Amino acid sequence: MYFSGLFAIILLFFVPWIGTYRPVLEKGSTKPGTCPNDNAFCRRHFKPKCESDEQCSGKQKCCFYYCHFNCKYTVEDRLSEVKSGVCPPIQGQCGKKTQLDTCTCDGECRGLFKCCPGPCGKVCLRPHSGKVGTCPKVVYQCTKTEPINSCERDRDCVGTLRCCTGICGKKCMDALNPDLPKLDKETEQKIIKFKEERKKRWDSYFENTLTSKKEGVT
Helix, strand or coil: HHHHHHHHHHHHHHHHHHHCCCCCCCCCCCCCCCCCCCCCCCCCCCCCCCCCHHHHHCEEEEEECCCEEECCHHHHHHHCCCCEEECCCCCCCCCCCCCCCCCHHHHHHHCCCEEEEEEEEEEEEECCCCCCCCCCCCCCCCCCCCCCCCCCHHCCCCCCCCCECCCCEEECCCCCCCCCCCCCHHHEEEEHHHHHHHHHHHHHHHHHHHHHHHHCCC
């Protein structure tokens, strides 16, 4: 009797802290779809951020998730979501005996990340832009130390244009036809003259530096 009574007390003490009690909406669910699974162990329920599906925008539903009601996308919407971009190539080999997927679809990855094949299973990775073509080679550059960029990545450029390094910083260029426009003879002569003068200045600087060092030694 003593042990049975003690077991009952212990059971009553732990029941509120374990289990997966999931409250339901008082007004019921009005939008189609299934709320995402929630494996969180709740010691207490937090203040709800919604009370009905009507308070959620678009296809979102008012679901009990991480110990409180909040607007969430349904399982069906997340499974059907396909994010833009191309998965990067698989690098390296898996050292584990069994592969483990950390995601099953793009909707399970945060932000712009996609669910891509990795060496040890599917993982959320930052995709490539998916734009084809090669950026043109830069044969000459401006003298600015920190040129201003008009783009940072391919998705900043419209259509098939890619964000490439240009004469003075990055800008959107036609990567399908990467040939740089030909310079007129006057501009070519200016560039050649500038490079020659710059070489003369450096040669003169090094020559004066060596001369001063020799005079200091003697």
